[in-house]
Amino acid sequence: MTAAIRAPSLDIVPVPETRRRQFFHDPAAPTPKGLLPVAYAAVRNGEGQVLLVRRADDGNWELPGGRVDIGESATAAVVREVAEETGLVIKVTAVLGVYTDPGHVLAYPRGEVRQQFAICFHAWAIDGDIQPDLDETTAAAWFHPDEALRLAMHPTMRQRLTHALTEPERVYFD
Numbered sequence: 736m737t738a739a740i741r742a743p744s745l746d747i748v749p750v751p752e753t754r755r756r757q758f759f760h761d762p763a764a765p766t767p768k769g770l771l772p773v774a775y776a777a778v779r780n781g782e783g784q785v786l787l788v789r790r791a792d793d794g795n796w797e798l799p800g801g802r803v804d805i806g807e808s809a810t811a812a813v814v815r816e817v818a819e820e821t822g823l824v825i826k827v828t829a830v831l832g833v834y835t836d837p838g839h840v841l842a843y844p845r846g847e848v849r850q851q852f853a854i855c856f857h858a859w860a861i862d863g864d865i866q867p868d869l870d871e872t873t874a875a876a877w878f879h880p881d882e883a884l885r886l887a888m889h890p891t892m893r894q895r896l897t898h899a900l901t902e903p904e905r906v907y908f909d
Contacts, residue, residue, distance in 0.1 A: 754792035759890055760838035767840050771849035774813035775800030776858040777899035778825050784877035785900065786860065787886065788820050791873050796886040798855065798895060799875070809854045817858070821875040822866035831855040831899050832907030839891050855895050857903060 758764030775798040778786040787796045801816040803809050810827045817825050834853040842848045867875040878886070880900045888896070898907050 754844065756842045757793070757889055758838075758840040758842065761840075764838075764840040765842050765848045767837075767848050767850040769849055770852045771841060772803040772809070773801055773851060773853045774803055774809040774816065775853060775855045775895065776813045776817055776825060776827065777831055777855065777896065777903075778817060778823065778858045778860050780860050780877055782877070784879055785883050785896070786817075786821065786823070786865070787876060787878055787883060787896075788867060788872040789874040791869075791871055793889075794873075795888045795892070796883075797888055797892040798899075799872075800853075800855075801871070803854075810856065813854075813856055813858070818863070820868050820872045822863045823860050824862040825858040826861050827856045827858045829857040830906050831857050831903075832895065832909075834891065834895060834907070834909055836891065836909055851891070853891075853895070855899070857899065 777798055780786070786799060788799045789796050799817045799820045800813050801820070803812040813827060814825055817823055832855050834855065837850055839851045840848060841851055865875045865877070867873055883896060884900070898905070
């Protein structure tokens with residue numbers, strides 16, 4: 736008997752209890768005890784595509800990026816995070832927006848609960864081959880804008896991607 740080969744699903748995957756959980760305007764969300772500073776990049780290539788990664792914990796697609804470490808600038812963090820998650824070297828070109836919605840709460844298995852404080856940048860890929868890290872990301876790929884907007888993603892990430900693709904010259908604040 737031959738096993739059928741299936742393409743990876745673009746649907747949302749259940750979150751294992753050993754990983755973070757995201758809440759978005761959910762009355763059942765735990766109360767944050769602090770902020771989580773993160774930086775993401777809307778990375779483009781010369782063909783007009785945008786780079787997205789698929790998260791290992793929930794299966795959603797998102798802009799590459801992550802936590803800003805102590806002693807690190809937001810731009811240095813996003814360059815580091817994109818390289819770690821995708822293998823690409825990027826050049827940050829502009830601020831896309833600052834996203835601080837108090838209704839976006841992240842809860843981690845050891846009890847850490849934070850409100851996300853995200854800075855998003857526009858960037859260009861300048862070197863490297865796409866290779867997901869297979870730890871935080873299970874896939875990394877270039878998508879045409881119309882295709883990218885149809886992928887499964889968290890509502891906050893969809894908002895950021897939409898902003899990056901529809902009005903790239905505007906800086907967003909919330």
